[in-house]
Amino acid sequence: MTEESSSTGAYVGKGKEFTRDTRYIDTRITADGRDGYPVEPGRYRLIVARACPWANRAIIVRRLLGLEDVLSMGVCGPTHDQRSWTFDLDPGGVDPVLKIPRLQEAFLARFPDYPRGITVPAIVDIPTGQVVTNDYPQITLDLSTEWKQYHREGAPDLYPTELRAEIDEVAELVFRDVNNGVYRCGFAGKQEAYEAAYDRLFARLDWLTERLATQRFLVGDTITEADVRLFTTLVRFDPVYHGHFKCNRTKLTEMHVLWDYARDLFQTPGFGDTIDFAQIKEHYYVVHTDVNPTQIVPKGPCLANWLEPHGRELLGGRPFGDGTPPHPPKPSEVVPVEHWALG
Template identity: 80%
Template sequence: MGGDEILDRTGGKYVEPGGEFTRDQRYIATRITADGSSGWPVEAGRYRLAVSRACPWANRLIIVRRLLGLEDAISMAVAGPTHDKRSWTFDLDPGGRDPVLGIERLADAYFARFPGYERGITVPAIVDVPTGQVVTNDYAQMSLDLSTEWTAYHRPGAPQLYPERLRDEIDEVNAVVFADVNNGVYRCGFAGSQEAYEKAYHRLFDRLDWLTERLTGQRYLVGDTITEADVRLFTTLVRFDPVYHGHFKCNRQKLTEMPVLWAYARDLFQTPGFGDTVDFDHIKRHYYEVHRDINPTGVVPLGPDLANWLTPHGREQLGGRPFGDGTPPQPAPPAERVDPEHTPLRDAD
């Protein structure tokens, strides 16, 4: 998939029989910096963010880019929801080719910088447009750098997603949410033994219970505004019922059966910059069509009903200011809007 699923380019296999799922976290650690000391300076119009709306880790970058108003500074290439063992493809574009990079497969950008690159061809990735070379696919650092290195191009009213005074707490929350929830659902879904699955299952739901307690009395995970921590949790929660509950066997409860987390997720979904980036059709097609060792038929379920994402959440009663002293982002550019057939947001018009 993306920063999470490393493509097994020998056969498209995800489950290791008899064992636990272990994520390959060796990413291209190059950074794009404001002072250019990395060799890759922040420069408007130079870079292109390659994503798939199916991928939770890419979805984070789409959200952060929207919230900060970086659409004009960093263009975006959207791959289709499915891929083969070779690479993500730009099959949504005319002629199956990204109109800016001129490539059919994201692998071409990886190979342009690293001929014979052997690790996963993952999204999100940032590509240098002039050379066509991938710069980085280190998804965790990428979103932080959009907040800290790209400040010269933030929109007026952009929120502080990674405020200095809260960074230690954000980092602590992100670490446990990644280990037990973001990665935890994959540890359930890709478990190769009953023992590995049960261990991952309990770890996941113990952490969701911890998050329920934390969010019962406060609107957001850290402080009284939306931060990077909320973005990272949201992209897993929004995929929980459509994919993780059934496909990955994370089925103690649905998200809709966990009242605090369900209200929290709806609160974020209804916040500009969150729900309007979510493509439920791409999400379901990716997981159910690509993971053939889990779902051999490739049949994609029709449910769940999505209309309930727009129901009142009541979280305003906890206070909090979504954007702090800032303002909501403007609507996404027309070319970047989610197909209205793939999201319940059309019902809110």
């Protein structure tokens, strides 16, 4: 179950607009351990699903900052039932570190009567097997700030102090109208709600187009948290949101500034190498049965064009600032090439 679904597994409330439940476990893992969970190498496990855009943010940030050897990662499969994301990609369907078949078990270990969705990303305390947090916006910010002692040499500053107010402002607009906006289109239960969400989505994409026409990145001249948050929606736009969620005014490939911007990030180490288009498509088209009752996964679109030149370097900017690109992904975390270069 994700934050979009109800206890019955339905995603669309007939006659209603979609409203996301944003009540997450707000416990934080911090350098000073003020919530009882200090930053410690090897103590925690980041649980993700490559299909999920919210989890994809954490995968990218962890890669960019070089935290792979400090914070291990468990990967759920692309589909789930009404109860929970599951570890069906692992041998025996059990996470090799937490020794559980379902993420739900980590939530119930801490909160036996946990009433809300079992969501990714989540961070689990390995010694106790208990979930610490699933507050996805805060998770990535804390990886940038609270885990700084363990960043790789040359790690970028994704949340620079002097730009935080602007990053927060842009990120909030992007969340409201784009990240969550595509869901407000796709899960709308009445025509008026769908059309209002549709209009806000494309108005914001037009605003982003204007902003990015003259600057390479969203805030400042380097990659920041704001770019990570926009990218994970853009990369899913044509394979899923354009058709499945009826966000069909224009494809991403027809919005040339945003298409070039998205390809620029996709071709940057730490971004495209986290993307599994096959799992993304399987998740949306199989799990959302009230949107797609047949569960047929579309064969298209062709996605090999993500590797075409983008020309954004002509706008200047320094993707990693004074830092360097991340190392290649760990062999165990490499996405099969046939899953992201779909012809």
